[in-house]
Amino acid sequence: MNTWSDEPGEVAVATNDAEPDGAAEQQEQALGSRAPAFVKDRRILHLSWQVGIFVVGLAVVVAGVIMLPLPGPGWIVIFGGMAIWATEFVWAQLVLRWTKRKVTEAAQRALDPEVRRRNIVLTSIGLVIIAALVGFYVWKFGVVMPWKIKDQ
Structure with missing residues (x-):
């Protein structure tokens, strides 16, 4: 039996209830906003929450880009900014999932x-x-x- 998220504006990954425990693939976390429920319930508050998350994430990503030619952990800071964006934006969650998959594949190849x-x-x-x-x-x-x- 497949289950889907009933919350408006959220996309969820289908889960198969018939799979045995310890299945080879772990179910990925649902896509969408991770804002508290009281923030999601109020449109203006949710929009300002998203703007705040975007601004903070942008500041972190810009700091990471500045650190690329200068001393500092530039790529780590950039991915940290992407993780901040991923708490609210689906596109950032998808980019992070793709990046994690590619890094895991590269690590396996390197080993x-x-x-x-x-x-x-x-x-x-x-x-x-x-x-x-x-x-x-x-x-x-x-x-x-x-x-x-x-x-x-």
């Missing part, structure tokens, strides 16, 4: 022994190239900072 082996080999080759370049620099110029090298 694959063949991929790990390839990454270790590529990292080792990169380190050997960097060591060769540093060795050549020290052989050619000695231990001198690049801005102190005179035309030779």
Whole structure:
């Protein structure tokens, strides 16, 4: 038997009551506003709640974008802003679900022994190239900072 959300304006994921406990797939949380019931019941209050959530989320996302070139956890802050938006907006919830799915898939691929082996080999080759370049620099110029090298 399938069940659907009866609340207006909310979209819910169908659940199958016939599934046994411990089913392979967990049911995802329903999409829609997570505002308290007294806020949802009053249109003006709900609209101002959504504006407030949007402004706070926007401030966090902008701070994350600023942190991308500067020191700081830019992507984490951006995803934090998206999580703030996801408390109220369905589009942000869908973006976060897609992002979580992609991150999980990438983590699974990264844990694959063949991929790990390839990454270790590529990292080792990169380190050997960097060591060769540093060795050549020290052989050619000695231990001198690049801005102190005179035309030779």
